[in-house]
Amino acid sequence: MNRFDICVIGGGPAGYAAAMRALDLNKRVLLVEKSKIGGAGVYNGALSSKTFWELSRDVSLARKRLQKYACTEIKVDFKEILNDVKEAIFLRKVQLETHILLLQRKKKDLFSYTKAEARLVSANDVLLKKSNGDEEIISADNIVLATGSRPRKLAHIPIDEKIIVTSDGIECFTDFPESMVILGAGVIGCEWATIFSNFGRTKVNLIDKADRILPFEDEDISLTTQTNLEDNGVTIHKNSQLVRMEIKDGRVEYELKYKDGHSEIHNVEKALVSVGRIPNTENLGAKEVGVVINDNCTVVNEDTRTTVANIYAVGDLTSDFALANVGELEGRHAVEKMFGLNPKPLTYKNISTIMFLNPETAGVGMNEQDARSKGIPYRVVSIDYSLIPRAIAMRNTNGFFKILVTNDDEMKILGMRAVGVHASSAIQAVALLISMDKGIEELAELIHPHPSIIEGIQECVRMLKGKSVLKPEIFKDMLKCRGCNEQGEYFELVQQR
Numbered sequence: 001m002n003r004f005d006i007c008v009i010g011g012g013p014a015g016y017a018a019a020m021r022a023l024d025l026n027k028r029v030l031l032v033e034k035s036k037i038g039g040a041g042v043y044n045g046a047l048s049s050k051t052f053w054e055l056s057r058d059v060s061l062a063r064k065r066l067q068k069y070a071c072t073e074i075k076v077d078f079k080e081i082l083n084d085v086k087e088a089i090f091l092r093k094v095q096l097e098t099h100i101l102l103l104q105r106k107k108k109d110l111f112s113y114t115k116a117e118a119r120l121v122s123a124n125d126v127l128l129k130k131s132n133g134d135e136e137i138i139s140a141d142n143i144v145l146a147t148g149s150r151p152r153k154l155a156h157i158p159i160d161e162k163i164i165v166t167s168d169g170i171e172c173f174t175d176f177p178e179s180m181v182i183l184g185a186g187v188i189g190c191e192w193a194t195i196f197s198n199f200g201r202t203k204v205n206l207i208d209k210a211d212r213i214l215p216f217e218d219e220d221i222s223l224t225t226q227t228n229l230e231d232n233g234v235t236i237h238k239n240s241q242l243v244r245m246e247i248k249d250g251r252v253e254y255e256l257k258y259k260d261g262h263s264e265i266h267n268v269e270k271a272l273v274s275v276g277r278i279p280n281t282e283n284l285g286a287k288e289v290g291v292v293i294n295d296n297c298t299v300v301n302e303d304t305r306t307t308v309a310n311i312y313a314v315g316d317l318t319s320d321f322a323l324a325n326v327g328e329l330e331g332r333h334a335v336e337k338m339f340g341l342n343p344k345p346l347t348y349k350n351i352s353t354i355m356f357l358n359p360e361t362a363g364v365g366m367n368e369q370d371a372r373s374k375g376i377p378y379r380v381v382s383i384d385y386s387l388i389p390r391a392i393a394m395r396n397t398n399g400f401f402k403i404l405v406t407n408d409d410e411m412k413i414l415g416m417r418a419v420g421v422h423a424s425s426a427i428q429a430v431a432l433l434i435s436m437d438k439g440i441e442e443l444a445e446l447i448h449p450h451p452s453i454i455e456g457i458q459e460c461v462r463m464l465k466g467k468s469v470l471k472p473e474i475f476k477d478m479l480k481c482r483g484c485n486e487q488g489e490y491f492e493l494v495q496q497r
Contacts, residue, residue: 001137001138001139002030002112002136002138002139003028003138003139003140003141004028004029004030004112004138004139004140004141005022005027005028005029005140005141005142006018006019006022006027006028006029006030006140006141006142006143006144006335006338007029007030007032007118007126007138007140007142007143007144008022008029008030008031008032008143008144008146008331009032009118009126009143009144009145009146009147009284010032010033010039010144010145010146010147010148010315011031011032011033011036011037011038011039011113011146012038012039012040012041012146012148012315012316012324012327013038013039013041013315013324013325013327013328013331014146014148014314014315014316014327014328014330014331015031015033015039015144015146015147015314015315015331016031016037016038016096016328016331017327017328017329017331017332018144018146018314018331018332018334018335019031019111019331021331021332021335021336022335022339023103023107023110023111025335025339025341026110027110027335027339028109028110029110029111029112030112030113030114030138030140031100031111031112031113031114032113032114032115032116032118032126032128033113033115034115034116034117034118035115036093037093037096037097037100038092038093038096039148040148040149040150040316041324041327042089042092042093042096043089044167044168044170044171045167046324047088047089047092048085048088048089048171049167049170049188049191049192049195049356050356051084051085051088051089052081052085052170052195053191053194053195053198053356055081055084055085056194056195056196056198056199057198057358059074059076059198059199059200060198060199060200060232060358062074063200076176076199076200076201078173078174078175078176078201079174079175081199082171082173085171086171100113114128114130115130115131116128116129116130116131116136117129117130117283118284119283119284119285120143120284120285120286120288120289120291120311121137121285121289122289123143123289123290123308123309123310123311124139124140124141124143124310125137125138125139125140126138126139126140126143127285141310142310142311142312142338142339143310143311143312144311144312144313144314144331144334144335145284145286145291145299145306145311145312145313145314145317146313146314146315146317146327146331147279147280147281147284147317148279148280148315148316148317149277149278149279149280149316149317149322150168150277150278150280151166151167151168151273151274151276151277151278152166152275152276152277152278153166153273154273154275156244156245157183157245157273158245158246158247159273160247163247163250163251163252163269163270163271164245164247164252164270164271164273165270165271165272165273166272166273166274167188167192167272167274170192170272173270176196176199176201176202177196177202177268177269177270178201178202178203178269179202179203179204179205179268179269179270180196180202180203180204180205180252180268180269180270180271180272181204181205181206181207181252181254181266181268181270181271181272182204182205182206182207182271182272182274183207183242183245183271183272183273183274183275184207184273184274184275184276185206185207185208185209185210185213185214185236186214186274186275186276187214187355188274189206189272189274190206190213190214190225190229190355190357191355191356191357192272192274193206193229193234194229194232194356194357194358195356197229197232197233197234197358198232198358200233203233203235203268204233204234204235205234205235205236205237205266205268206229206234206235206236206237207237207240207242207254207256208236208237208238208239208240209239209240209241210238210239211238211239212226212238213225213226213229213236213238214355216369217361217363217367217369217417218367218368218369218402218417220400220402221361221367221417221419224399224400224419225355225357225358225361228357228358228359228398229357229358232358237256237264239258239259239260240256240257240258240259241256241257241258242254242255242256243255243256243257243263245271248267251267251268251269252267252268252269252270252271253265253266253267254266254268254271277316277322278297279296279297279298279299279316279317280316280317281293281297281298281299281317282297286299286306286311289308289311290307290308291306291307291308291311291313292306292307294319296319298317298318298319299313299317299318301313301318303333303337303345303346304318304330304333304334304337304346305334305337310338312334312337312338314327314330314331314333314334315327315330315331318330321348321351321353323351323353325351325352326348326351329346330346333346347435349365349366349434349435350364350365350431350432350434350435351364352364352424352427352428352431354423354424359396359398359399359419359420359421359423360419360420360421360423360424361417361418361419361423362417362418362423362424362426362427363415363416363417363418363427364415364416364427364430364431364434365404365413365414365415365416365430365431365434366404366414366415367404367415367417368380368404368484370415371404371414371415371484372484372488375486376406376414376486377406377407377483377484377485377486378404378405378406378407378414378483378484379404379405379406379407379411379464379481379482379483379484379493380402380403380404380405380480380481380482380483380484381402381403381405381460381461381463381464381480381481381482382400382401382402382403382460382479382480383400383401383456383459383460383463383478383479384397384399384400384477384478384479385397385398385399385400385401385420385421385453385456386478387456387459387470387475387478387479388451388453388455388456388459389450389451389455390451390452390453390455391420391421391453391456393451394421396420396421398419398420399418399419399420399421399423400418400419400420401416401417401418401419401420401426401456401457401460402416402417402418402460403415403416403430403440403457403460403461403464404416405439405440405464407483407484407485410439411439411440411464412437412438412439413430413433413434413438413439413440414434415434416430416431416457420453421453422453422454425453425454426453426454426456426457429443429446429454429457430443430457440461440464440465443457443458443461444458444461444462444465446458463479463481464481464493481493
């Protein structure tokens, strides 16, 4: 029987990172993937959808520029867009597969990779079933479960991945649908609404049971996103409950009931069901060997360690953030923990996130809702993109920065939200300061490149210190600097000098 120091089950972002970290430590590693290396991080997920978004953003910008200069409207072919997406996926696929192949040759005594379905038969033994029918049992001192997740399906909706699809079925489209409905106004639903409306070929409807989309974000974020979607032609069915969705004559008919009691029936060409994802924990044998799994299919864990001492769970299997960057962090952390490097316990307070909307929206740390729910008094400062020279030069002033700090002299950074071009890049310095438990002093005197979007962050910090170039009392609608007490009530800040 082959024996390894560690067996990693799942070759997505979390599992791949775990295997590579174990290799750093000169451990004998087996990486097992039953389908496609890279997982949803490459296929039908992060890379593919974000390539769609990048292309849609380019098309949207080109269309707006052409309209402004009275030029001919451009025509976009869905098959060409899909080919670009597939090329991006193929490039990443080749990178990962080549990397694995060369590692197998150069470090054959340490690294092994196999394509197989894995099932735990004990706390140390794993049964591998290959597609040709061959079976093998291997033994490992430690096991990492990193089997990822899949789109959640609803029993009462006939998802066929052709007419009614999950995110896995988008690539089955042969053309832009003339109309579509998206069930679910969370991040993924809003991203796909952005993508299809950006191309300008699809009338998009978005079903939202709440009174505003993205309810986990502050109202200014959700309202900005809503306005931009509606300006792009998206109809948002707010405060609505889906009564039924079915396929009729090759199209989708759905019925909504609203909180005021009235109902509506709509007919569209396609439907996208975007109601979250489910961890892949079935047929894994985890429960049978003592790993406790919650009712929502997530694995019970403490700092990546499961209820079985030598078995760890990372990525979408845990109840933490279902994000590729978080999965990679957890994968590396689990390996360092199991081999005695004693890493600090995982903290998620400085996890950077991005929503691929119109415009992109990024965040790190707390938002105002978080601070209020915890009764934390804070100071909050914001600047509109219309006051940032680089945004003016780009002719794209749709957006804002918002920074939260503690309501004391230290003004330690609690969180930041950025909406607009370059948002995801702009938050990195703030994310570092949060992880270092630092205040704003380090940002105040930095000399940023000019003109750049991040100069807006510096102006926010200067406002907090009472020495901004532009004064909030003059630009009241575009510059805001105030405090919020334990009761969630705003108060004006006395500017320091």
